[in-house]
Amino acid sequence: MIVVEDISKSFGSETVLKNISVTFEKGKTNLIIGRSGSGKTVLMKSVVGLHEVDSGAIYFDGRDFVKMGTRQRQELRKEMGMLFQGSALFDSLTVEENVIFPLQMFSDMTEDEKIERVNFCLERVHLENANKLYPGELSGGMKKRVAIARAIVQNPKYLFCDEPNSGLDPKTAIVIDNLISEITHEFDITTIVNTHDMNSVMEIGEKVVFIYEGIKCWEGTKDEILTSDNNYLNDFVFASNLAKRIRDIQAGSQQ
Amino acid sequence: MLSNFGRYLILMYRVFSRPERFRVYFRETVREIENLGLNSIGIVIIISIFIGAVITLQTRYNLESSWIPLYLIGLTARDTILLEFSSTMVGLILAGKVGSNIASEIGHMRITEQIDALEMMGINSASYLILPKIIAAIFFNPFLTIISMVVGIFGGWVAAVVTGALSSADYIYGIQYWFVPFYITYALVKTVFYAFIITSVSAYYGYHVQGGALEVGRASTKGVVYSSILILLCDVILTQLMLA
Ligand SMILES: Nc1ncnc2c1ncn2[C@@H]1O[C@H](COP(=O)(O)OP(=O)(O)O)[C@@H](O)[C@H]1O
Ligand SMILES: [Mg+2]
Numbered sequence: 001m002i003v004v005e006d007i008s009k010s011f012g013s014e015t016v017l018k019n020i021s022v023t024f025e026k027g028k029t030n031l032i033i034g035r036s037g038s039g040k041t042v043l044m045k046s047v048v049g050l051h052e053v054d055s056g057a058i059y060f061d062g063r064d065f066v067k068m069g070t071r072q073r074q075e076l077r078k079e080m081g082m083l084f085q086g087s088a089l090f091d092s093l094t095v096e097e098n099v100i101f102p103l104q105m106f107s108d109m110t111e112d113e114k115i116e117r118v119n120f121c122l123e124r125v126h127l128e129n130a131n132k133l134y135p136g137e138l139s140g141g142m143k144k145r146v147a148i149a150r151a152i153v154q155n156p157k158y159l160f161c162d163e164p165n166s167g168l169d170p171k172t173a174i175v176i177d178n179l180i181s182e183i184t185h186e187f188d189i190t191t192i193v194n195t196h197d198m199n200s201v202m203e204i205g206e207k208v209v210f211i212y213e214g215i216k217c218w219e220g221t222k223d224e225i226l227t228s229d230n231n232y233l234n235d236f237v238f239a240s241n242l243a244k245r246i247r248d249i250q251a252g253s254q255q
Numbered sequence: 256m257l258s259n260f261g262r263y264l265i266l267m268y269r270v271f272s273r274p275e276r277f278r279v280y281f282r283e284t285v286r287e288i289e290n291l292g293l294n295s296i297g298i299v300i301i302i303s304i305f306i307g308a309v310i311t312l313q314t315r316y317n318l319e320s321s322w323i324p325l326y327l328i329g330l331t332a333r334d335t336i337l338l339e340f341s342s343t344m345v346g347l348i349l350a351g352k353v354g355s356n357i358a359s360e361i362g363h364m365r366i367t368e369q370i371d372a373l374e375m376m377g378i379n380s381a382s383y384l385i386l387p388k389i390i391a392a393i394f395f396n397p398f399l400t401i402i403s404m405v406v407g408i409f410g411g412w413v414a415a416v417v418t419g420a421l422s423s424a425d426y427i428y429g430i431q432y433w434f435v436p437f438y439i440t441y442a443l444v445k446t447v448f449y450a451f452i453i454t455s456v457s458a459y460y461g462y463h464v465q466g467g468a469l470e471v472g473r474a475s476t477k478g479v480v481y482s483s484i485l486i487l488l489c490d491v492i493l494t495q496l497m498l499a
Contacts, residue, residue, distance in 0.1 A: 050371050070272075070379075077377035088368040102376045105276055154376075 001026045002047065002158065002190055007056030009046050016042045018214045019056075027188045029181050029204045033195055034211035035236060040194040041085070043211065044160055047192070048080060049073055060158065078106060081151030083161040083180075087143040089135040089150070095122070096131040099150045106154070121149040125179060141172040145179070152183060159184065159191040165200060177203045198237060201225065210236065263459050269381035270389070270455070283387035284394075291353050291388060291454075292395030296402065298352060299345055303336075303403040306344065307410030310335050315420040325421045329429020332411040334438065341403035342442040343490050346449035349396065350482040354457035357388055358478035361461030362471035370462070385458040392450035400446040404439070441497050448493065449486050456482045 002024040009017040016039045024030040032040050045051045047058055049065060058065040060076060068076065089098050096118055103114045122128065125145040135143060144164060151159060161180055165173030177193075181204040184191040195201065201208060205222035210233050218233045225237060226247075238244050274280045311332045318328065361384055364370050373380040408430055415426045457478030464474045 045371070048375060050374060074377040074379070077375055080375060082372065082375040084368040084372060086367055088372040090369055090372075105279060105376065105378055150372075160375075 001061055002192070003057075003059040004047060005057040005059070007046060007053045007058065009042055009051060009053050016214050017046060017053075020211075020214075020216045021056075022209050022216060022219065024190055024192050025207055026190045027185060028206040029184050029191045029193055030207045030209065031193050031195060031201060031205045032209050032211060033201060033205075033236070036196060038211045039214040040196075040211055041162055042214075044162055044192060044194055048077070048082065048160060078102075078154055079156055080158045080160065081154065081156035083144070083147050083151050083159070083164055085163045085166055087135070087140075087147040089143060089146055091135055093134075094131065095127075095133050095135070095138070095146050098135070098146060099153050101150065102154050117153060118149075121153050122146075124152070124183070125149045140167050141176065144168070144176050148176075148179060148183070152187070155187070157189060159189045161191070161193045163194050163196070165195070165197060170199065173197065174199065174203055180204065198240075198243065212236075262463065263456075266381055266385075266459055266462060267455060269379060270385045272379060272382060274382055274386065275378060280383070280387060283383070284390050287387045287391035288395050291356070291391050292399065295349060295352060295399060298348065299399050299403050300406050302348060303341065303345070303407040304410035304413070306340055307332065307336060307407030308414035310340070310407075311411035311414045311426075312418065312420055315415075325425040326429035326432060328415075328421055329411070329426040330432050331429075332426075333408055333430040333434075336404055336407040336411075337438040337442055341400045341407060342445040342449065343486065345400060345403045346396075346446065346453070346486045347483050349399070349449070350453045350457075350486060351479050353392065354453050354479045354482045355475040357454060358457040358461035358475040359471055361385075361458055362464035362474045365462060365464045366467055366471060381462065385455065385462070388458060389451060389454045392454045393447055396446050396450040397443045400442055404442070441493075444497065445490065445493050448489050452485045452489060453482045456485060 004020060004022045004024070006019050006021050007017060008015065008019055020043060032043060034040050042051060046053045047065075053066060056066070060079075063076065065073065065076065090101065093101065096115075099118045099121055100114055103109060103117065107114060109117065119131075122131065122145075125148050127142060127145045127149065130138070130142065130146075135146070138146065148164075159180070164180060165176050168176060177200045180191060180193060183189065193200070193204070201222055205225070208220060208222055208225055209216060210218040210230075212232045218228060218230045220228065225233065228234065228237075238247055311328060314328045314331045314335075315325075318325075361370075364384070370380045370384070373383060411430075412423065412426050415421045416423050457475070460474040460478040460481070461471075464470050
């Protein structure tokens with residue numbers, strides 16, 4: 001469980017996060033939703049310390065992250081996995097080398113055990129026979145899978161995914177979403193997913209936090225989201241004509 | 256300017272904090288020696304041979320019809336190469352080649368979030384990415400300087416013989432005449448300072464890129480320009496300290 005208490009973050013004179021408090025629950029996929037530029041990425045990167053917050057506190061299962069020194073943070077980061085928007089695979093390394101990388105750096109496993117672990121993770125994301133390929137040779141969906149495998153190779157307690165299905169076709173997007181959700185439940189991880197995609201929300205949103213211009217505007221479950229009377233949220237949820245039509249038809253049929 | 260310097264110092268502090276796993280750093284350093292060092296031998300040889308030739312010919316034509324003995328041309332070419340060319344000129348050329356390479360590589364990793372990915376694994380990205388480059392350059396650039404000295408002096412000899420500007424015997428006598436071994440020490444000390452400047456300054460600009468491909472290009476230009484200026488500044492200071 002990750003507890004965020006009243007964090008704010010500015011870049012120069014631009015305040016991007018304003019007094020956000022939120023709890024991300026263990027064993028669940030916690031979604032942060034909002035329009036592009038609303039501050040989702042900054043919020044996620046602030047929680048993991050890639051951005052320094054200006055004020056507030058962040059607790060990872062009770063451990064105060066903001067107060068930690070560099071070494072302690074590095075130790076805690078070994079319990080985290082992160083999936084970046086552009087996958088952020090290391091270009092000069094093969095798929096296998098990318099996934100084994102954190103193990104080479106920190107693990108005391110033997111070489112065979114490491115390979116076994118890497119293959120386990122690659123199989124888990126349904127990516128066999130790609131071990132020797134380079135990131136440049138992979139499709140967008142395959143890159144995301146490798147990135148997920150790399151993120152889970154150290155058995156993280158916390159998993160962060162920044163727009164995991166951006167740039168993917170809708171079908172592949174759902175596959176990736178479900179993969180993240182399955183892994184979350186299977187290994188009992190505290191998972192946080194940034195997205196602006198309502199399909200993801202409906203698919204995997206066990207807990208949903210809505211950010212509007214750097215302010216936490218609403219939180220609830222994917223079922224509550226459709227019936228909320230929060231105007232900002234409704235603007236976001238029913239932004240597409242398709243969604244509006246469905247809502248209107250539903251409203252009609254209920255009368 | 257001052258804030259740049261402050262951020263540079265903070266980065267260097269992170270670069271030189273205790274490495275996570277020595278074996279991995281060693282492997283990276285070997286890779287960088289190949290990438291930054293071995294791959295620069297070609298350009299150093301080509302440039303040194305031509306500059307050696309030009310220095311010899313120019314000295315020869317400037318001394319036309321004078322009473323000065325011809326072997327002094329060999330001596331002048333040798334000292335120019337040892338004192339200034341093989342350290343500072345080669346340093347400036349490497350600032351262009353190696354500096355832009357480092358800044359764009361690290362800058363690209365920054366904008367594609369690969370640096371964030373390293374940090375998220377609990378790795379000190381500054382140290383992991385930059386320290387092997389600094390060590391590789393400090394270790395290998397002195398060899399490049401020595402190669403440049405040998406090849407440059409050889410280039411002068413070729414020019415002398417091919418154009419008939421002076422005889423092989425005069426040149427060879429000249430390059431042995433009044434030889435000051437300390438000049439080589441002086442050149443190698445300068446080279447080590449330059450190696451540090453080139454790698455750390457261009458890495459600094461790459462590491463702090465914000466934005467996209469355009470900014471990576473800008474960072475790479477800045478890395479080259481500022482390393483070059485600092486090399487020249489360092490040249491003045493070290494010359495004053497070591498030769499005055
Ligand atoms: N490193 C940065 N420096 C300055 N401004 C930033 C930085 N990162 C993000 N921002 C600004 O913060 C706001 C929120 O960005 P972001 O969190 O990336 O939005 P999104 O919800 O699309 O992920 C944007 O206005 C962006 O310009
Ligand atoms: Mg974003």
